[in-house]
Amino acid sequence: MLEIRDLHASAGDRQILKGINLTVNAGEVHAIMGPNGSGKSTLAGVLAGRDGLEVTGGTVTFKGQDLLDLEPEERAREGVFLAFQYPVEIPGVNNAYLLKAGLNEVRKHRGEPELDAMDFMTLIRERMALLQMDDTLLSRPVNEGFSGGEKKRNEIFQMAVLEPTLAILDETDSGLDIDALKTVAGGVNALRSPDRSMVVVTHYQRLLNYIVPDFVHVLSGGRIVKSGGKELALELEAKGYGWIETEPATASV
């Protein structure tokens, strides 16, 4: 599904990713953990095609094609979805309108017919129930005036509608209280499937109590310095990141 090889990337003149290697197979959930500034969000941004990040080395292959060669919208149509750490408020753009336009672009790309208003609403209502979203959010401008929890829920709701094959959740837990966290995690879990992979970026282990990963990787100083199973997250929770950062980087070079 996703093959990252020796990925280097910089923002401005700052080198942030310094040789990432990661393989994600279909159906797997990988957690990327690490201290602030370790490059987690940069990795998520590079995968989704964010402007201002420059890939200075390495390759990313997604479903057999060069992901880095694709525009952000082409990645989205191929099935990459980024749940934003800070979802953007877009006054004047209606939530439902954006979803319908996006979904129909994805469907066109897949060679499926566009959904009419009726079928679209049926799908929408079904997916809204998954996230326990309020109907009124649909007719409101994208994220405008949403609470922190509503914004994050809206991200996962969009994911549920667009049905990606690779979902990247960038600190989806940040700023959520425990109830909101459970709702969001419940939505994510409902979307787990054998042909959908997920990369869950988080600073804290707590989210991983609810979205149980198959693999946990620790990112530090722009490299993956440790990989393991879900128990690694618990170890990090107990011991903090300090013991990892002092270890020599064994995973690369």
Add this chain to the structure above:
Amino acid sequence: MTQIATGADSYAAQFAASAQASALPNALASLRDDAFHCFDRLGFPTTRMEDWRFSNVAPIAQTPFVAPERTPTYGQAALDALSLPKLGGPELVFVNGWFMPGLSTTDGLPAGVRARSLAEVLVSDPDTVLPHLGRLARIENHAFTALNTAFLRDGAVIEIGAGIVVDAPIHLVFITTGGGVPVMSQPRALVLADANSQVRVVESHAGEGDTPYLNNTLTEIVVADGAVVDHYAIVREAQAGFRIGGLFARLGRASNFSSHAITLSGAIVRHEAHVVLDGEGAVCTLNGLYLGNGQQLVDNQTTMDHAKPHCDSYELYKGILSGRSRAVFNGKIIVRLDAQKTDAKQSNKALLLSEDAQVTTKPQLEIFADDVKCTHGATVGQLDAESLFYLRSRALSEAQARQLLIHAFAADLLSHIKIDAVRRQLDTLLTERLPVGAGG
């Protein structure tokens, strides 16, 4: 210099000929005379004048415009080709400033409402209009107002009797077409809304051909006590066309006036809206949406003159500029000594889609009363990069994403347009005319 002098001579000769040709009521003939003397004294404005500092009208001053006679051959097919909005109500069509009865209809006007040609009223019923012409649009200090008044021959006169509510919007269509000659069209519109009446008036300005022309229009609106007037000026001049437009309104007690200035095209478009809130409790809204691209100059000037207490005014202007276009917004708010409890809000927002587009925005507050609320703000920005990325990450193409964001920028102004046919057409035109490619 010689060129401009020649221009002035040519206007003098044309004025003399026009004065001889038209049998006008004495009062009007003398107003026209005064106006021409003012124009002659003032000359076309230059950028050395404060009100014109950022608006260079030299291309207008340097073109020898000709005041055209009637163009009786202009037909329905040519009109249809301009695809102006179909409002389905009364429609008065003017070509080069002259009323075209064959293209116009006054069907559907309720009793007590009249929509007539100014030329006709000046012959049959001059006392209706003479007290009003030039009363709000003063000739002394404004060359274009003076020029329009000097050549005043025809236009629209709309009278709404007391208490009458007119359902269908009244459409005034002003077309300028020179057939290769640089013509100047100088129509006049006079709207008299008597006490507690309600009316919507839509002005559509459009032009044809590649030859420069001048569409120099003046609209005077008297909004009597308790009347509600909703006014639109939709400017779609030809690429080579110049348009200078003046809107003057006087608001009576507890009246409500709104005007929407929509500028979509034209080489130089200046729209001035001067409103006097002259009765307690009057409410005025001035909204504007302007698009600029290529080398266009779009200039909006407003004066909100609070003369009486307890009046509210709202101004929201938004511009979308690309290419090397330039825009000017100058919003003056005057609060007279007497005008306590004034609440005035003004905002100008511009979206720049290219490196070379420019906007100059200047609020001007002159406040003489001490118990008032006045706020103003201006923002100039570009499309938000993070919003663009967000939309693209949801599978929208860059062009779609840009279009959606630009459209969203204009959305609140469109939502204030209460005539469906106008709003729908603007929606479409916005989508068609906006540059969506990367970098504008």
